Amino acid sequence: MTTMATVGKDGLTGAERKEAKHRKTTRRRILTTFVVAILTFVFFAPIINLFSSSLKDPDQAVATGAPIWPARPKSITVGTETYTIYKVPLEDGTVKEFALIKSGRQQSTLADPLDLTKTFVWKGSWRTLENVWEFSFAIGNYGAVWKLINFPQLLFNTIVIAIVGTIGTVLSCTLVAYGFARFRFPGRDRLFQVMVATIFIPGTVTLIPTYILFLNLGWIGTWLPLLVPTFVANAFDVFLMRQYFLTIPREHDEAAQIEGASPMEILRKVIIPQSWPVIVAVTIFHFVYSWNDYFGPLIYLATKPELQPLGVGLNRFSGIYYTRAGYVEAATILTLIIPVILFIAFQRYFVRGVVVTTGLDK
Amino acid sequence: MKLFASSSARREAKWAYAFISPWILGLVVFTAFPIIASLLLTFFSAQLTGDSRNFTFVGLDNWARFFSDEKAWAALGVTLRFMLLSLPVGLFIPLMVAILLNSKALIAPGLFRVLWFLPYVIPFVAGVVAWRGVLGQDGPVNGVLHLLGVENPPFWLNDIGWIYPALVLMGIWGIGSAIIVYLAGLGGVPTELYEAATVDGAGWWSSFRHITLPMITPVIFYNLVLGIAGSLQYFLVPFVVNGGNGTPGGSTLFFNILQYKTFFSYQDPGYGSVLAWVLFIVTLFFSLVLFGTQRRWVYYAGETK
Numbered sequence: 001m002t003t004m005a006t007v008g009k010d011g012l013t014g015a016e017r018k019e020a021k022h023r024k025t026t027r028r029r030i031l032t033t034f035v036v037a038i039l040t041f042v043f044f045a046p047i048i049n050l051f052s053s054s055l056k057d058p059d060q061a062v063a064t065g066a067p068i069w070p071a072r073p074k075s076i077t078v079g080t081e082t083y084t085i086y087k088v089p090l091e092d093g094t095v096k097e098f099a100l101i102k103s104g105r106q107q108s109t110l111a112d113p114l115d116l117t118k119t120f121v122w123k124g125s126w127r128t129l130e131n132v133w134e135f136s137f138a139i140g141n142y143g144a145v146w147k148l149i150n151f152p153q154l155l156f157n158t159i160v161i162a163i164v165g166t167i168g169t170v171l172s173c174t175l176v177a178y179g180f181a182r183f184r185f186p187g188r189d190r191l192f193q194v195m196v197a198t199i200f201i202p203g204t205v206t207l208i209p210t211y212i213l214f215l216n217l218g219w220i221g222t223w224l225p226l227l228v229p230t231f232v233a234n235a236f237d238v239f240l241m242r243q244y245f246l247t248i249p250r251e252h253d254e255a256a257q258i259e260g261a262s263p264m265e266i267l268r269k270v271i272i273p274q275s276w277p278v279i280v281a282v283t284i285f286h287f288v289y290s291w292n293d294y295f296g297p298l299i300y301l302a303t304k305p306e307l308q309p310l311g312v313g314l315n316r317f318s319g320i321y322y323t324r325a326g327y328v329e330a331a332t333i334l335t336l337i338i339p340v341i342l343f344i345a346f347q348r349y350f351v352r353g354v355v356v357t358t359g360l361d362k
Numbered sequence: 363m364k365l366f367a368s369s370s371a372r373r374e375a376k377w378a379y380a381f382i383s384p385w386i387l388g389l390v391v392f393t394a395f396p397i398i399a400s401l402l403l404t405f406f407s408a409q410l411t412g413d414s415r416n417f418t419f420v421g422l423d424n425w426a427r428f429f430s431d432e433k434a435w436a437a438l439g440v441t442l443r444f445m446l447l448s449l450p451v452g453l454f455i456p457l458m459v460a461i462l463l464n465s466k467a468l469i470a471p472g473l474f475r476v477l478w479f480l481p482y483v484i485p486f487v488a489g490v491v492a493w494r495g496v497l498g499q500d501g502p503v504n505g506v507l508h509l510l511g512v513e514n515p516p517f518w519l520n521d522i523g524w525i526y527p528a529l530v531l532m533g534i535w536g537i538g539s540a541i542i543v544y545l546a547g548l549g550g551v552p553t554e555l556y557e558a559a560t561v562d563g564a565g566w567w568s569s570f571r572h573i574t575l576p577m578i579t580p581v582i583f584y585n586l587v588l589g590i591a592g593s594l595q596y597f598l599v600p601f602v603v604n605g606g607n608g609t610p611g612g613s614t615l616f617f618n619i620l621q622y623k624t625f626f627s628y629q630d631p632g633y634g635s636v637l638a639w640v641l642f643i644v645t646l647f648f649s650l651v652l653f654g655t656q657r658r659w660v661y662y663a664g665e666t667k
């Protein structure tokens with residue numbers, strides 16, 4: 001091809017142009033990724049800060065001039081004596097690090113950290129001196145919090161509520177979605193419309209009578225108000241599952257039907273084995289929803305701290321220990337770590353689930 | 363009229379009702395009954411303390427009380443004012459992020475998508491603690507503002523002028539699902555349209571303005587509907603941030619917080635139900651207006667007129 005070697009208006013050959021274009025694309029890729037990476041970092045700043053704070057010693061939180069990363073004042077220990085190291089401004093204008101041997105308001109005895117016998121007297125108040133900070137994790141916050149909030153109990157409550165609720169949701173929603181997706185019956189379309197409409201009813205409208213109902217049943221202060229409703233299906237997850245079931249070819253059902261399979265057997269042997277993605281999605285959705293639910297446990301378990309899950313427990317804890325830096329942050333990390341791990345493990349299903357609910361990928 | 367054509371149709375219907383029966387039960391017990399009961403409750407003065415249940419018919423008293431209740435109107439005002447601020451941010455920022463994440467020039471788009479969705483699964487109480495940490499008086503945000511030369515950075519959560527921006531910032535952690543929905547919308551735009559536009563000499567902006575934006579109007583509409591419903595229901599974050607006491611200066615006494623307190627603190631189910639219905643009516647009003655405008659600006663590709 002002659003055109004490849006033809007010199008264009010810009011005085012470049014085709015090959016050079018291609019090379020320049022390639023360089024331009026590479027530059028664009030790096031620039032775009034860089035911008036997105038910076039934004040992502042800013043987006044994650046609260047969690048990075050949270051994690052960093054959870055590893056801080058409480059002394060650091062109240063100290064002036066402390067760094068934002070977990071650290072402790074640098075010191076050296078000789079025998080049984082520990083000497084703190086300070087930044088000391090010297091007469092010649094330089095600042096050097098010295099160990100404080102004997103503190104005084106007017107003058108203090110300092111020493112070279114490398115050789116404590118080289119002491120000298122420094123004039124000035126030692127209180128004006130700044131600490132030297134070294135990187136240090138206070139893992140102890142986690143251990144302390146674990147015991148203080150009775151973490152194993154809260155964790156157990158959260159897990160049981162989440163697992164039972166998830167079983168209820170998956171069971172009931174699978175049955176209902178199968179009913180809507182695979183059968184003809186009078187009023188089906190009208191009932192389905194009603195179901196979708198119920199998604200838009202604000203929870204506040206049903207809240208008070210529902211609470212009174214549970215009160216009359218004697219269920220307040222138990223897990224029942226959180227668990228029983230999951231066994232009667234919810235519109236959102238039924239919708240999600242029905243949409244998925246509709247994509248499974250009907251011929252598979254019919255083949256099984258001819259062989260004499262009952263509707264229940266068809267559900268078990270044909271529909272469910274082909275629906276793992278949506279079943280996993282609903283499982284994860286409900287599990288995380290339950291893990292993060294705050295309002296339900298708050299109103300139904302207000303008087304029973306021993307039955308509360310992590311979210312409510314965390315808020316109660318942070319109301320008591322907010323002055324003790326590091327504790328609340330460590331408790332918070334403990335609360336969020338499991339949903340985050342679950343999300344990372346199953347993120348594909350999450351993302352697909354969110355998209356299905358919009359009806360955009362029908 | 364014969365309801366069933368044959369016995370096999372009748373058998374099919376029986377199976378179907380059996381399968382959907384859990385939902386029917388739920389509909390009756392947890393939706394229909396509470397809705398009717400809550401409407402009836404608005405006409406009663408009720409007492410639920412201890413073992414005594416006391417219901418007295420009071421006619422329209424609870425409703426009349428609402429119309430002269432300055433606190434309730436103030437709470438409605440707070441809710442709408444906050445919506446005006448949070449809604450544009452909640453629509454615009456996820457769209458911008460989705461466009462960036464959808465860029466062909468981005469390296470490892472999958473990783474970034476996962477990261478931007480991640481805070482969505484973090485328990486919101488944990489989110490509030492995390493944000494309180496960065497927005498504290500001596501927190502990193504004010505640290506950065508100091509470095510930028512701001513002499514007196516705000517007391518975000520205790521300053522009447524800064525509490526809304528702070529709450530909006532906290533809300534940004536929940537944009538994960540909106541981003542995914544936008545990404546799905548952006549991915550659904552046929553690439554031929556962009557190719558045709560490039561041939562016609564259209565730049566990035568005019569492609570965006572004349573192709574992307576009209577094609578994703580259904581997604582914007584979807585996020586708008588959810589956004590309005592969500593901001594009218596706004597409750598948990600201010601409830602946890604300020605303990606639901608409305609500080610600073612009543613600026614966080616959102617309508618749903620007032621409703622919650624009316625029932626759980628002041629033990630007034632009748633008036634609490636009135637407030638719940640007021641919010642329902644307001645939500646319905648906004649939804650109807652929104653769906654009414656839908657035909658003017660939302661473009662559905664497969665639509666047949």
